[in-house]
Amino acid sequence: MSDESVKDTEGQVESAGIGRRDVLKALASVPVLGVFFAGWYEKKLADDAKREAIMAELGLEGRAPAVIPDAISRPPGDRVRVGIVGFGGEGESLGRCLGFAHPDWIEAEARNNLENPANRTLEVFMGQEDLNVSITAVCDLFDVRAERARAAAANADGPGGATAGQATRYRRYTELLESDVDAVVIATPDHWHTRIALDAVAAGKHLYVEKAMTRTEEEAHQMYDAVTASDITFQVGHQQRQSETHIKAREVVDAGVLGHVSLVEVTTNRNAPWGAWVYGIDDRGTPATIDWEQFQEPSENKVPFSPERFFRWRCWWDYGTGLSGDLMSHEYDAVNQILGIGIPDTVVSSGGIYYFKDGREVPDVWQAVCEYPERDLTLMYSATLANSLYRGQVFMGHDATMQVGQTVHVTADQYSTRYAEKIAGDVIDPTRPMFSYNPRTSGVDAVTSATAAYFAQRGLLYTYRDGKMVNSYHLHIKEWIDAIRGNAETSCGIERGFEEAITCHMATRAYRENRKVRWDPVARRIV
Amino acid sequence: MRRAHVDAAQYGGFQLTALVVLRMLVGWHFLYEGVTKITNPQWTSVSYLQDSQGWFSETFRDLALNPGAVSVVDVLNEWGLTLIGLALLVGILTRTATVAGIVLLALYYLAAPPFPGLEYSLPTEGSYIIVNKVLVELAALVVLLALPTGHRVGLDRLFVKSGTAVEAA
Structure with missing residues (x-):
């Protein structure tokens, strides 16, 4: 080989012509490129086949939800x-x-x-x-x-x-x-x-x-x-209701991917004064600038002017229902949107004022358990206002678990009947999500304040349409305006609103009356 | 340049083979890293940039916050890795590709240096202190810059021979 290198040097010095040996040496590594792409292609085929096998089994598409209420712009019509x-x-x-x-x-x-x-x-x-x-x-x-x-x-x-x-x-x-x-x-x-x-x-x-x-x-x-x-x-x-992930989650449930869902766990944990309704008190708020008597007009319990009660009304039973109406209502409605569960048969509840001992009446740590015997399903809601762990809404089925937040993750259960064969065949890995849906296709969006981040994580503030960030409140109110013009149906009309209200009131009463409450579907009353 | 050619021409067969194999292995690695990123529409550099620590972390994290910048970083990574990998593998524009590879690896190293006391949320697949695989691969490219082979085994040989590309060492 050493004389070859000498020859090469000579060739370089003596001639600029390209010989057969040059061409061979120039192309020496090209076959490796062939090996590379053959290997890459084989791996890609295997990966794609695995993915397609899972998606075919699930009957799902990785794309955005096919039916997005209200995604089509319509002529604005009359003002x-x-x-x-x-x-x-x-x-x-x-x-x-x-x-x-x-x-x-x-x-x-x-x-x-x-x-x-x-x-x-x-x-x-x-x-x-x-x-x-x-x-x-x-x-x-x-x-x-x-x-x-x-x-x-x-x-x-x-x-x-x-x-x-x-x-x-x-x-x-x-x-x-x-x-x-x-x-x-x-x-x-x-x-x-x-x-x-x-x-x-x-x-x-x-x-x-x-x-x-x-x-x-x-x-x-x-x-x-x-x-x-x-x-x-x-x-x-x-x-x-406008969140793309919630709409996708409903598709996952409708496709039967989870198997029988026996338990749903939802939470709203917060760990900041704003999260516990300790909102700022505007010092311009005085008996001269606030019509206090009118504020408490519908309330049986009349009290002297109280800026705390005016600005932080959610802390008192006189004006609201605390965690129940403010936050469980959202979590319940999300589950109702995804599973269509309606009003529970019974509800039990417990909790207490364990952290914000600031004179409030409503609990800051609170849970409610709703039973749906006809659906063979339990819905558990829990909340603390002194810890902010977020674990999304968790839907636990015999065949798979679905976690819903700003993304949707579906993970097969290791003891699933339906996926047993694919788990045994290494097509499905029960330790990793077999299906994930993230509406943010590329780029990043940041929401800076703690409050905004809290709502964004839960899909309450922003959602996505074709990968573009939009405010879900805007879509929800736009749906209402479109419906007024006769161009759409509202997604949270009086039937869904009634189910939300009754479920929350069952939970509130179970806590305040310290007993298990039942819904009488014939008399349509909480008993 | 000319001296490098003459020196390189003096490699023994074993030396030449070892260097070419090293060049092709690094090229293969770059190429696969690039191709997998291009073919995965979900891939983005965001989490890597957000997780940046060390001297330049502020700059890298600022990039992560700007969606426009992230798109540029993503494209540069995807195609940078792919083209550098291809060039090293087949030995074309080898010198440029080697320098570009060194720059890219230096950026990776500086974005996430394995210095004592720095903690990363993304797990690494090995145990490192100061020296990690990125730095070793970077050093391998420095060796290939010092001891070039593209004009001996690689497409650059054709250009050197025909005198069209002096750059191609």
């Missing part, structure tokens, strides 16, 4: 005049989902985006569809919030800009209902929902009611009777 009752955090958020943000919010989000380009809150807001609606009327018992609502309604800087205008502030909701609004958003504390809704239905106004739909069982019956007897368009604010 819808909307009135908002209650412009606290939730009301302001729903105002933005209609297309109208307060100028201060836009400024703050623009600053957030400058500090952290990954914070795309403003971009997502500006990218919202123009729904061709106007907020023409607002009602809030706190002057500061009422003025904020008017400023948002008039702000042309946003996706609803073309229809921004002056909204009239009403001091009582009944006056707002007498105005020319077509539709009303109710984002007040729970103890006001039913009174406003009943009068709004009587006035023929379409309704969007925040969850929990009502504060008591009696109110749920009243609202159900009124809405079903009317022809208004009705939506309860469970925006996760």
